Amino acid sequence: MKEDEIKKTLFQLLKKIAPETEPSELQDDDNIRETLNIDSFDALQFIVVLDDKLGIEIPERDYGKTTTLKLLLSYIKNAIEKQKS
Amino acid sequence: MIEFKMPSLGADMEDGTLIEWKKKPGDTVKRGDIIAEVETQKGLIEIEIFDEGIIDKFLIQEGTKVPVGAVMALLQPSGVSLETKKEKEPAPLQPTEEKTIKSTPISTAETRKIKVSPLARRIAEENHINLESVAGTGPDGAITKENVDHEIAKIEKIEPEKINAPAVAIRSAIAAAMSKSNSEIPHYYLEKKIDFTKALAWLQExxxxRSIKKRLLPVVLLIKATARSLSDFPDLNAIWENGLQQKKDINIGFVVSLTTGGIIVPAIHHTNLKSVDEIMETLNDIIPRARAFKLRSSELTDSTITLTSVGENGADVVYGIIYPPQVAIVGFGTISEQPFAEKGMLGIRSVVKATLAGDHRATDGLIGSRFLAAINNYLQNPDSL
Incomplete structure (x- = not known):
């Protein structure tokens, strides 16, 4: 899966969680939750759909490594590569 | 004959619009069945029935606005045959209003004095335009079709506000309830700093x-600890109506923020009897439904106390306003790392500040203070939750 495809999927999933926002306008270093006004309940729902859609299970201790779009993308790419190997 | 009436879904509710009957005459219903869907300020609510029997007759048509307390349907109690009924039935209620949008009635007596072209009059009547408010620019100041069209365009410009109608309705419901609370309830406020470190460690473990879908949020522990403490201090799990009335069930109303602004407070039924996993399951169910304005009537009416939690990266402390006729509201601020002194040692701990706003007619600060201390004790022993 290419970075563009992952990004597109992320935007789709975020739009589902926060329908009144425009996730595609997120900048690389924006804090996702703060920018899109996502509370802890919706953040957990996002982790759930991420697992459903991409098969990536983010453990609680790694939440801090996925706060911005850049960090989240890099985390997902790494996870996909690990799955391959 | 049992009467099914329009329930009150809050101190501020005066009426609701019947959208759909979910049963039909002849159907057998039992306690907890959804009998109707009603549009209220708090969205489309599924109305439950609290009697058992066979639906005999609907007295209200779908689409009708019905005042709280009006009889909407008649039921035969269980065990009574439909054929043997010979009881007096109340006359069916006439619809009070077909639409919620009020139109200004056009008085023919008054319009007679106004010069208006026949075409303009017809268009005005079709669009519920009061001709008295239209300035005429035709011969002798007569109102023309253009004048009426202009008036309609002015009203349509205001229309976009209606897109925001649920948010406006919620705002006015909150305004009514909070104003009533502030003018009638003498609040007292207490605050307790709680070391949340053990609870967070327990949660992480x-x-x-657990699988992702079963993961627990910290607020679940706060809800459970509150429920346990309410069992110890039943005077706070109560309503004030001609004096203090303790409630048998502990149904914590959980404040849900709406993405469009405003809040809705669905009840977590029998919170004290639920495990932390069951409380999380309930949140997974009611939060999305609250945000979609799809709650059940019992979820809007059965709360015996309210709990509000600020969540992450928010304010440190929240002081609530009691939702009448309840007598208390518990607040939890953001969980954050703080310097914390204990047994002569200073360390960094995860801390949450718990507050209680109590109705001073119902309880005193001593009870409230012990209650907050109890919440703290439960949170220091998360295994016991």
């Missing part, structure tokens, strides 16, 4: 053994 518990979540590491």
């Amino acid at each position: 518990a979540n590491s053994q």
Whole structure:
């Protein structure tokens, strides 16, 4: 899966969680939750759909490594590569 | 004959619009069945029935606005045959209003004095335009079709506000309830700093053994500890109506923020009897439904106390306003790392500040203070939750 495809999927999933926002306008270093006004309940729902859609299970201790779009993308790419190997 | 009436879904509710009957005459219903869907300020609510029997007759048509307390349907109690009924039935209620949008009635007596072209009059009547408010620019100041069209365009410009109608309705419901509370309830406020470190460690361990879908949020522990403490201090799980009335069930109303602004407070039924996992399951169910304005009537009416939690990265402390006729509201601020002194040692701990706003007619600060201390004690022993 290419970075563009992952990004597109992320935007789709975020739009589902926060329908009144425009996730595609997120900048690389924006804090996702703060920018899109996502509370802890919706953040957990996002982790759930991420697992459903991409098969990536983010453990609680790694939440801090996925706060911005850049960090989240890099985390997902790494996870996909690990799955391959 | 049992009468099914329009329920009150809050101190501020005066009426609701029947959208759909979910049963039909002849159907057998039992306690908890959804009998109707009603549009209220708090969205489309599924109305439950609290009697058992066979639906005999609907007295209200779908689409009708019905005042609280009006009889909407008649039921035969269980065990009574439909054929043997010979009881007096109340006359069916006439619809009070077909639409919620009020139109200004056009008085023919008054319009007679106004010069208006026949075409303009017809268009005005079709669009519920009061001709008295239209300035005429035709011969002798007569109102023309253009004048009426202009008036309609002015009203349509205001229309976009209606897109925001649920948010406006919620705002006015909150305004009514909070104003009533502030003018009638003498509040007292207490605050307790709670070391949340053990609870968070317990949660992290518990979540590491759960699938993603079963993960728990910290607020679940706060809800459970509050429910346990309410069992110890029943005067706070009560309403004030001609004096203090303790409630048998502990149904914590959980404040849900709406993405469009405003809040809705669905009840977590029998919170004290639920495990932390069951409380999380309930949140997974009611939060999305609250945000979609799809709650059940019992979820809007059965709360015996309210709990509000600020969540992450928010204010440190929240002081609530009691939702009448309840007598208390518990607040939890953001969980954050703070310097914390204990047994002569200073350390950094995860801390949450718990507050209680109590109705001073119902309880005193001593009870409230012990209640907050109890919440603290439960949170220091998360295994016991």
